[in-house]
Amino acid sequence: MNDSQHRGGVHMANGFDPSAGAELDPAAAALLRRRDRVLGPSYRLFYREPVAIERGEGVRLLGADGREYLDAYNNVPAIGHSHPAVTAAVSAQLATLNTHTRYLTEPIIDYSERLLAKFPDPLDRVTYACTGSEAIDLAIRTARAATGRQGVIISEHAYHGTTVAAAGLSPSLGPNNPLGEHVVTVPSVDAARTPPEEIGPRLLASVEAAIRELEARGEGVAAVLFDSILSSDGVQPDPAGFLAPAADAVRRAGGLYLADEVQPGFGRTGAWWGFERHGLVPDLVVLGKPMGNGMPISALVGSAAVQERFGASVRYFNTFGGNPVSIAAAGAVLDVIEQDGLVAHADAVGAFLLDGLRELGARHDRVAHVRGAGLFLAMEFGAEDARRTPDADLAARVVDGMRRAGILISASGPAAAALKIRPPLPFSRGDAERLLETLDDVLAEEARR
Structure with missing residues (x-):
């Protein structure tokens, strides 16, 4: 593997760093080696352990290993993957x-x-x-x-x-x-x-x-x-x-x-x-x-x-x-x-998701702020000091914890300390409930660290 992901001090929030020593699935590792041999060095990959994707449908992506992921990040397929x-x-x-x-x-x-x-x-x-x-x-x-x-x-x-x-x-x-x-x-x-x-x-x-x-x-x-x-x-x-x-x-x-x-x-x-x-x-x-x-x-x-x-x-x-x-x-x-009434749907499901994120924020001390409009939301993490100094490391760990649990999100902001939640518009209330339950578990696990 080359070091193109972080060459020259370049950093991408939620980016893959090959020097971190993540243990990749053999098939994914082989694909990564082939990728590094042919693609330009400015490309980046998401997540500490990159996700190899083969197929998408609606708000779900299917990995090369057969695992299904709930997509809570990609806004490009606005009406769902492969519509x-x-x-x-x-x-x-x-x-x-x-x-x-x-x-x-x-x-x-x-x-x-x-x-x-x-x-x-x-x-x-x-x-x-x-x-x-x-x-x-x-x-x-x-x-x-x-x-x-x-x-x-x-x-x-x-x-x-x-x-x-x-x-x-x-x-x-x-x-x-x-x-x-x-x-x-x-x-x-x-x-x-x-x-x-x-x-x-x-x-x-x-x-x-x-x-x-x-x-x-x-x-x-x-x-x-x-x-x-x-x-x-x-x-x-x-x-x-x-x-x-x-x-x-x-x-x-x-x-x-x-x-x-x-x-x-x-x-x-x-x-x-x-x-x-x-x-x-x-x-x-x-x-x-x-x-x-x-x-x-x-x-x-x-x-x-x-x-x-x-x-x-x-x-x-x-x-x-x-x-x-x-x-x-x-x-x-x-x-x-x-x-499909997706504008009103985004408003309604987004409001439900925002309320849920605020409830989680009230229970977890390291959550500094929750905000959002429709299906575009953020949960920001801060240190336990008077300034609530942005905590990018915690945000990165939560993003990777969600990825391990089968839910894809990212991080954003000048300090990369805010979760970025931005799913395709058909994201349902049931999908939102799964995201909130999983995020609660990941935050609880972080609290025990």
Whole structure:
């Protein structure tokens, strides 16, 4: 095994470290050796003992060893792994036509009309790409063209993608990943150590300071870009509305508000879009991963007015962005979310799960904070000191304990001290009960250490 997982001091929350000496199943160990011989060294694996997966269905994954895992982490298969509606739609379209957007085809128009109907006015135009990273890149280019300014404000542990531009907006990729030239960060929201009534004012003050810095540098502010649930900052949904004052401040300075909905979008938070909880209408919205349930499709949504200057001056084309096969997958996702009532389902099951996590938090001393919106939740661990210093080691042990018990979750936040619970939307109340019972057992085992 090579040491690529932690080379150069690079760390990934909940990452596999080959130097830790984990005893792997022989078949998994052989697969890992083959993987290391052919894949690039920047790849990472989850868990102290990586999981070898062969098949997925609904909210469950089947390991190569025949073991079944309850998936409480993957948001890309939003409507469940290997959903038959997506399989049928993709297969039928692939057998009919798959080409680019320079021909006049009806499916992309049908889907766009349906998608835009989910957004408030004046968000009435959509441009397609293949990945969230590409859509983030397009959003920044569009914002800079619309405002004539360069500066972008992000949170200090944000993740927005992997292209040169998007990686430059993703400090969570690590200390060896340089930020963009015109990028300024603001401190991450820290709900575990900040009174709820202070969260919004602190963020506003930080954004206003960032605006002043960008103006003093002569760059001005083109946009503030926030993931609507601040996922990489530890999942920070509360209090509802705290993002709105920061958006207003940026607009007063001549910039735009960009909502990254790649993770919170499509019903995950119990509403169609994460920004709805904050009572604001973004200028531009980025969509990705869950949009096609694993098929490569992403989008930038905004008003015609905001996108006009970029569209009039730059020819944008993405060969496979919005191709008919990916559009078919995206349409099937909308069908299932609507027909199965998955937005309301995420709200109801998420509320049950949040109540259960809070009950566990009240029983286990090392739980510093519990938070969530819909099926996007976090349980943060802290030391038993006055500051409740974030405890990343405990979070990592709990994640691995859950994995051993057959439930897949992850960790998040600047200190990687918060469990990240984000299952596919069909996650049932029974699944939630199993997760809570298992987590209670794992926390009890940790208390006995």
